[in-house]
Amino acid sequence: MIEEINTELESRFKKHLRGTLSRSNKMRSKNVHVTDLTPPCSRQTWYYRKREEPERDDGLIGILFMGNIVHAAVPLTKRNEVPFIADVRNMKPLTNLNEITDVNTYDCVSGTADEILEYKGEICIVDKKTYSSKRGWNPKEPDESYVWQLNIYKLLMYITEGVEAKYGAIFYMDVATRLEKPLIFTMELKPIREIQEYALKKLDQLKMLVPPEKTITWKCKYCPWNPSKGGPCDVTSAEVLEATRKK
Numbered sequence: 001m002i003e004e005i006n007t008e009l010e011s012r013f014k015k016h017l018r019g020t021l022s023r024s025n026k027m028r029s030k031n032v033h034v035t036d037l038t039p040p041c042s043r044q045t046w047y048y049r050k051r052e053e054p055e056r057d058d059g060l061i062g063i064l065f066m067g068n069i070v071h072a073a074v075p076l077t078k079r080n081e082v083p084f085i086a087d088v089r090n091m092k093p094l095t096n097l098n099e100i101t102d103v104n105t106y107d108c109v110s111g112t113a114d115e116i117l118e119y120k121g122e123i124c125i126v127d128k129k130t131y132s133s134k135r136g137w138n139p140k141e142p143d144e145s146y147v148w149q150l151n152i153y154k155l156l157m158y159i160t161e162g163v164e165a166k167y168g169a170i171f172y173m174d175v176a177t178r179l180e181k182p183l184i185f186t187m188e189l190k191p192i193r194e195i196q197e198y199a200l201k202k203l204d205q206l207k208m209l210v211p212p213e214k215t216i217t218w219k220c221k222y223c224p225w226n227p228s229k230g231g232p233c234d235v236t237s238a239e240v241l242e243a244t245r246k247k
């Protein structure tokens with residue numbers, strides 16, 4: 001009986017974590033979200049949008065869940081969790097997700113910036129990230145996809161509020177050390193025209209009826225669509241090894 005109660009509690013715990021994460025994923029599944037445009041490989045996002053996502057491992061579920069908690073519990077500015085929606089093809093602000101239809105899905109992007117910091121007359125868009133140093137990874141520089149994420153928030157803010165943020169910051173928190181010391185990477189953001197071109201290129205790739213070209217990077221190792229994980233992508237292990245060597 002004691003064993004059974006242990007198992008029952010553990011199973012309820014895992015179900016709660018997975019249930020919470022899948023509910024928050026479903027809420028944004030139809031529209032193109034900022035994070036759909038940021039991974040280096042658009043084919044990866046294309047699969048995420050077209051197929052049922054494979055099961056995530058418990059370690060990753062824990063990090064994502066902690067991320068949600070920490071995001072809500074650590075506000076750094078007066079403007080946090082700021083939602084944006086805009087038609088980035090026509091540079092038009094939108095006020096409601098209902099304005100995104102089957103016709104304009106791939107013109108529009110929605111997303112929520114974690115923090116908008118106003119400091120000495122300048123605007124800095126901040127995105128908080130959690131990671132676990134226990135998993136053997138410590139950021140030495142901001143991940144490129146996170147840098148694009150900040151830039152796309154800049155584009156959305158510019159379209160919806162007419163304000164051009166000059167700076168962005170990635171604020172990494174290590175859950176393995178109980179948030180002991182954040183790693184912060186502040187940077188100047190890109191020009192509006194360059195960000196719009198990038199976003200439109202990504203939207204056009206996601207709009208395709210067939211999977212877009214693959215972009216092979218070291219991240220393929222962790223991609224659920226990799227054939228080594230039973231996924232449909234035709235990337236080979238030799239190609240991934242080569243990309244990892246070049247990293």
Ligand code: SF4
Nearest residue numbers: 041044214220223233
């Ligand atoms: S395995 Fe690599 S190339 Fe294939 S979809 Fe995933 S990230 Fe893209």
